[in-house]
Amino acid sequence: MDKRARRPRVLVILLVALALLSGCVTTPPAPALPPGPVAVVPARHPPQADFNVYALGKGAAAGELGGQGAATGAAAGALLPVEMGPIGIAAYPIIAPFTILAGIVVGGTIGASYGAMHGLPADQAAQVRALVDQAVNRIGVHEQVASRVVARAQALGVPASLEAQGGPGSGAEKLDYAALRPAYRGVLELAVEKLGMAARKGDPPRIALEMKLRARVVPLGEGGIAGEQQLAWSGKPHPLGAWRTGGADMLAAEFEQGYDTLAQYVWETVVAPCGAGQAKAGCAPK
Amino acid sequence: MNLPGIAMLLASLLVTGCASMPETQMARRVDPGQAPALRTGEVLIYGRILFIENGASKAPYGLGKPLWSVITRQPVVAPQADGAGPQPPRRRNIPFLSTRKDGVFAYAIPAGHYEMGGLVPFYYTPFIEPALEFDASEAGRAYCLGDLEVDYDASSWLGGLWGNYITHLNHVEVIDRCDGLAGQVLVDATAAPPAKKALLSRIYGRIPGFSGQFVPPPIHR
Numbered sequence: 001m002d003k004r005a006r007r008p009r010v011l012v013i014l015l016v017a018l019a020l021l022s023g024c025v026t027t028p029p030a031p032a033l034p035p036g037p038v039a040v041v042p043a044r045h046p047p048q049a050d051f052n053v054y055a056l057g058k059g060a061a062a063g064e065l066g067g068q069g070a071a072t073g074a075a076a077g078a079l080l081p082v083e084m085g086p087i088g089i090a091a092y093p094i095i096a097p098f099t100i101l102a103g104i105v106v107g108g109t110i111g112a113s114y115g116a117m118h119g120l121p122a123d124q125a126a127q128v129r130a131l132v133d134q135a136v137n138r139i140g141v142h143e144q145v146a147s148r149v150v151a152r153a154q155a156l157g158v159p160a161s162l163e164a165q166g167g168p169g170s171g172a173e174k175l176d177y178a179a180l181r182p183a184y185r186g187v188l189e190l191a192v193e194k195l196g197m198a199a200r201k202g203d204p205p206r207i208a209l210e211m212k213l214r215a216r217v218v219p220l221g222e223g224g225i226a227g228e229q230q231l232a233w234s235g236k237p238h239p240l241g242a243w244r245t246g247g248a249d250m251l252a253a254e255f256e257q258g259y260d261t262l263a264q265y266v267w268e269t270v271v272a273p274c275g276a277g278q279a280k281a282g283c284a285p286k
Numbered sequence: 287m288n289l290p291g292i293a294m295l296l297a298s299l300l301v302t303g304c305a306s307m308p309e310t311q312m313a314r315r316v317d318p319g320q321a322p323a324l325r326t327g328e329v330l331i332y333g334r335i336l337f338i339e340n341g342a343s344k345a346p347y348g349l350g351k352p353l354w355s356v357i358t359r360q361p362v363v364a365p366q367a368d369g370a371g372p373q374p375p376r377r378r379n380i381p382f383l384s385t386r387k388d389g390v391f392a393y394a395i396p397a398g399h400y401e402m403g404g405l406v407p408f409y410y411t412p413f414i415e416p417a418l419e420f421d422a423s424e425a426g427r428a429y430c431l432g433d434l435e436v437d438y439d440a441s442s443w444l445g446g447l448w449g450n451y452i453t454h455l456n457h458v459e460v461i462d463r464c465d466g467l468a469g470q471v472l473v474d475a476t477a478a479p480p481a482k483k484a485l486l487s488r489i490y491g492r493i494p495g496f497s498g499q500f501v502p503p504p505i506h507r
Contacts, residue, residue: 231493
């Protein structure tokens with residue numbers, strides 16, 4: 001190709017890179033509540049039980065990780081001839097079936113053995129499931145977080161009220177909260193979507209309480225930015241034996257810590273976010 | 287690439303923010319038994335970093351010693367060198383901090399309000415962003431940052447040759463054990479600067495997590 005013809009292409013590439021680097025590609029704005037009275041509305045549906053793969057038990061963990069390992073291995077096997085250079089590319093149709101097969105076998109075996117090694121034994125997995133059932137059936141998980149957000153707001157003079165009855169009855173329900181329009185400028189809907197006990201590595205294996213919360217902002221008039229934010233909290237992992245001896249008190253203490261932390265995250269990221277280290281109106285004093 | 291191309295690339299880098307990159311400075315490590323002599327405008331920071339990997343304490347550290355950095359929360363004006371013109375304010379970055387085998391660290395750094403940057407056991411990936419800050423603004427003092435306990439799950443393959451991956455950040459906690467720690471760092475109490483607590487605290491609006499382009503392959507997660 002002529003050198004002169006190549007120059008505009010270099011220029012275009014540089015300009016595109018410049019545009020990308022200088023922020024032409026932006027992420028969508030974070031949800032923000034409008035100034036004025038806010039209704040904090042907890043969801044009404046039970047959270048979904050959430051296990052990580054190891055807490056499912058050895059067999060299930062082996063199956064899950066074996067499948068993942070085989071898929072990763074197949075992808076790596078498909079790329080291997082290309083990485084070998086011109087010879088690999090030229091002979092791709094001959095080499096690729098073997099490398100893909102090898103990838104599936106090796107990846108699948110590693111994944112399955114890894115799952116079998118680190119997955120909980122069946123009796124421990126059953127105990128974890130019982131703990132999760134106990135956790136999911138707790139009443140008022142959403143309200144606990146919502147009431148803490150309201151308490152924090154009221155303590156700092158931000159007008160916020162708990163509207164415990166108006167929340168969504170399922171995870172898929174998207175309410176417009178038109179009935180709250182006369183009294184409020186915006187709605188903060190809080191739903192603990194997933195709740196579970198995750199198995200963490202260790203000898204003996206350790207279990208941690210985890211909660212995943214969705215904070216949805218619905219402006220009811222002018223101002224504010226509608227949107228959702230996902231926030232997750234993970235408690236300190238404890239051996240299964242400690243959970244057994246700690247009983248309901250330990251579970252309650254972990255929940256309290258989870259509620260407090262999630263309410264703090266909601267406050268700092270959605271209700272009163274401080275941008276670039278500068279305190280905005282409504283930000284908690286540092 | 288020809289000369290105009292290189293010039294354009296440099297210009298684009300300058301326009302897009304490389305000109306406002308933080309200024310890098312090095313910290314001075316204070317070894318056990320050494321009297322911490324501070325220069326003008328400096329503070330002594332000390333504390334302990336304890337990694338709990340797969341449920342077991344990683345200290346005393348071997349290869350996986352903590353590697354971390356600090357960066358000022360706001361841009362600061364660097365002291366002017368002789369003959370140099372006024373410098374624009376820039377954030378001050380202090381990289382390559384580590385600990386002793388037992389996890390204790392002690393460094394002399396310029397006074398300031400800092401946040402903890404990427405923290406990682408050496409030869410691990412990705413970086414842990416603990417979202418912690420400390421205020422050590424009063425020059426001539428010793429500041430205790432507390433014990434930082436970081437609990438994570440990790441996987442290693444082929445003895446670490448295929449990489450050491452932090453797969454899950456379980457828990458980050460700062461514990462005040464400053465009274466016991468001072469004796470381990472400030473050996474000669476008469477020569478030591480007056481001590482003060484500046485425990486690491488979570489940065490408002492930030493949640494601990496990971497950073498860096500290397501994420502564990504699916505099989506490790």
